[in-house]
Amino acid sequence: MGEWSSFISIVRNLSLLYVTHKYVGTAAITYGPSMLPTLNITGNVLLVERISIRTGKLRPGDVVILRSPQTPRKIICKRLIGMEGDQVTYVVDPKNSDRCKTIVVPKGHVWVEGDYIYDSKDSRNFGAVPYGLLEGRAFWTLLPRKDFGSLAPKPKS
């Protein structure tokens, strides 16, 4: 009887943790070069909140995590550049040419780009992503300790 009630309480605590993770906020580990210099190539631990996504209070300039439209199991971290209806001008292939393209973000979609456009697979490659793929907004860096604090707005090139 004792083991059963402790099992039940563990299940309940885990469920509460899960609901917080799904609806309030969570931590995320990021790695890769696409968000240099804002995030490290070897990894950061970020605090992510999910409330802005649900209430629609996102603004261009926010760092967001989203499900990749090409690989549905992968979660990627990019910066929000344009919401639906915005006009976005971007450099198509910065390593090879300076050619720019301007598009309007379609309804129900957002445009995301990595801060380090020379090595980032983002909306310039796979197009605008549906808003439903957004998972959370990263607002605070926990690790490494020297970067502890809120995330920088996009550095001007």
Add this chain to the structure above:
Amino acid sequence: MRQWRSIAREAVAQVSIVVKFLSFLHVTDSYLFSFTHVLGPSMLPTLNINGDVVLVEHLSHRIGKVGAGDLVLVRSPLDPRKTLTKRILAVEGDKVTFCLDPPRDPTRDYRSRSLVVPKGHVWIQGDNWYASTDSRHFGPVPYGLIQGKVFLRVWPPNSFGSLGQ
């Protein structure tokens, strides 16, 4: 003062039990099964226009076992607050040929088009092609927008049963 404190402590304990139980229900709901009310003409004759209650399971799409021919709940790429019920006709890599139903603009051509579904995407269509806004209008949708697979209809009771191909 001590009375209030013990009452407050008991209230917090009771509320936390309720909250934890509701969280447990929610976990079951989003990872196992849920009942969903679906309505609209886009899935006639499979689903009624006035509404059916169906049992949706949320496991298959997480392990990648959702494929062509399945009825799925999918988040709309045009309006993220809406959930659509459609059938998957093709998965990534398949070639899709489709006709747009007669367009409202009579000067536009009414011809069939073909395309290959890109990586990580699926092609969804309603069973009632004449009254359905689906991939023929907004293109293939990313697999990540699928929320669950519909497999059983529970209401109205005279059409209780599994929903097939």
